Amino acid sequence: MSRLLPLEDFVAGIRSGNRAILARAITLIESNSPKHQQLAQHIIREILPFTGKATRLGISGVPGVGKSTFIETLGMQLVNSHHKPAVLAIDPSSARTGGSILGDKTRMQNLSTQENAFVRPSPSSCTLGGVAAKTRESMLLCEAAGYDVIIIETVGVGQSETVVADMVDSFLVLMLPGAGDELQGIKRGLLEVADILAVNKADGNNATAAELAATQYRNALHIMNSGHTHWDVPVVTCSAVAEPGIEHVWENVCKHRDAMDANGQLQQRRASQQERWMWALIHDTLTHHFETHPDVTTQLSTINHSLRDGTLTATQAATNLLQAYGIS
Numbered sequence: 001m002s003r004l005l006p007l008e009d010f011v012a013g014i015r016s017g018n019r020a021i022l023a024r025a026i027t028l029i030e031s032n033s034p035k036h037q038q039l040a041q042h043i044i045r046e047i048l049p050f051t052g053k054a055t056r057l058g059i060s061g062v063p064g065v066g067k068s069t070f071i072e073t074l075g076m077q078l079v080n081s082h083h084k085p086a087v088l089a090i091d092p093s094s095a096r097t098g099g100s101i102l103g104d105k106t107r108m109q110n111l112s113t114q115e116n117a118f119v120r121p122s123p124s125s126c127t128l129g130g131v132a133a134k135t136r137e138s139m140l141l142c143e144a145a146g147y148d149v150i151i152i153e154t155v156g157v158g159q160s161e162t163v164v165a166d167m168v169d170s171f172l173v174l175m176l177p178g179a180g181d182e183l184q185g186i187k188r189g190l191l192e193v194a195d196i197l198a199v200n201k202a203d204g205n206n207a208t209a210a211e212l213a214a215t216q217y218r219n220a221l222h223i224m225n226s227g228h229t230h231w232d233v234p235v236v237t238c239s240a241v242a243e244p245g246i247e248h249v250w251e252n253v254c255k256h257r258d259a260m261d262a263n264g265q266l267q268q269r270r271a272s273q274q275e276r277w278m279w280a281l282i283h284d285t286l287t288h289h290f291e292t293h294p295d296v297t298t299q300l301s302t303i304n305h306s307l308r309d310g311t312l313t314a315t316q317a318a319t320n321l322l323q324a325y326g327i328s
Contacts, residue, residue, distance in 0.1 A: 004028075010045045017146045019118055025141050026120055029134040033148070036129035044137055051307030052270070055257055058152045058164040060190070066200050067153050068108060070174060070240035075111040075119075077246060078149055086118040086147035088138055088327045090154050118147060134279055136167050165193040166273055169266060172196045172249070172255045175211035177219065185265065191221065194233060196252050202237035202245060210237045230263050231256060295324040 005013070005021070010028075013021030028040040061067050078085045087108065112119040120138065139150050154164045165171040173181075173194040191197075202210030206291055224308045234252050239246030252299050259268035292295060303320060306312035322328075 004036075007039065007042050007046065010039075010043050010106060012046055014043070014141060014145045014300045015050065019035040019145075022118065022141060023120065024144045026122070026138045028135075029137045029141070031296065040137070044140060047141065051140045051143040054150050055170070055253070056139065056150045056152070056168040056283045058154065058168035059174065060154045060164060060171070061200070062176065065176050066240050070200055070246070071151055071153055071239070072111045073240045073246050074250060075108070075117055075151070076114070076231055077250065078115050079111070079114050083149050084110075084116045084118075084147045085149040086142035086145075087140070087151045087153060088135055088306040089119065090135065090152070102327040118142060139167070142297060150197045151191060152203070156209045166276055169254050169260065169269065170195045172198060172253065173201045174198050175213060177201055177206045177213050195231065195256050196249065197221070197233060197250050199235070199237045201239060201241075203239035207237075222318070228263065231259055290321075290325055293325050296321055299324050 005024070009026055014025055014064060025040070025043055028036045028043070031037065031040070059067055059320060066087070071089075075085045075087060078138050089108075108119050111117050120142075122135065122138065139152070143295060150168075152164055152168060171194055173190060173196070176196060177199055178198050199210045199213075199214045199217070214235045214237050221235065236248050236252065240246065240251050257266065260269065274304060299321065303312065303317045307314065307317050
């Protein structure tokens with residue numbers, strides 16, 4: 001990273017909507033450097049009073065469902081409607097190398113060049129749920145910079161994908177036409193946390209299949225308990241290419257947020273998210289301290305070898321490491 005700006009310059013730049021300074025602040029947030037982390041947390045504290053007013057939307061779906069194309073189409077419609085969308089697109093990191101593609105700016109070429117839009121790809125760093133470890137803080141920075149719609153695009157793999165639902169106001173799940181076997185294999189947990197379902201690619205020859213899939217999903221939601229007490233989860237069809245239905249999806253996002261705001265659930269949801277966020281940070285910090293403890297790292301290689309050759313059980317291995325850490 002280039003020379004660090006003073007704290008007041010970061011805060012002023014973010015508050016004025018300077019995208020370059022916003023991007024540098026997010027890089028600070030994502031950095032593992034203690035120096036960067038200290039400055040980043042000072043920035044967060046300074047901008048916190050200017051956060052919380054944006055609509056927070058999470059978008060999930062299986063790979064190939066067209067999330068990036070959908071988000072660019074939605075984002076362009078929002079810009080044309082005088083909104084300022086910010087997209088935090090989580091790129092999958094390699095579990096082996098830690099590298100990521102970070103290609104969302106090339107997939108969202110039109111949106112990323114808009115003056116009133118901000119697109120930021122971030123590596124997931126193998127974080128549970130495909131959500132970058134610092135996505136919550138990045139979201140706050142974008143809100144303080146004046147972006148009124150924050151969209152979090154997730155990797156779209158695994159049941160842990162639902163983690164994103166715990167940091168947004170509305171959770172949109174994109175589905176493919178032709179439910180069939182997909183309906184049988186869909187994760188129940190994903191449907192339970194979805195606020196809106198949209199069958200994407202409902203254009204051309206897919207239109208009929210999309211309507212059939214939407215009907216099947218409506219029936220599935222009717223049978224199961226979605227966990228919503230004041231909201232019937234809508235199932236709509238749309239196309240990110242031909243554009244029909246995108247506006248209808250956004251209308252449902254607004255209706256959902258308005259309904260939660262009216263009955264007090266929006267404030268309750270955000271308060272609960274803050275509490276769970278705190279515990280997640282505590283868990284991550286304790287895990288990091290444990291994994292980097294000198295006595296743990298000293299024994300780890302030997303214990304791993306014993307685990308692999310079958311001379312030590314996982315239970316005993318865990319006990320040995322915890323004792324090395326100082327927990328008996």
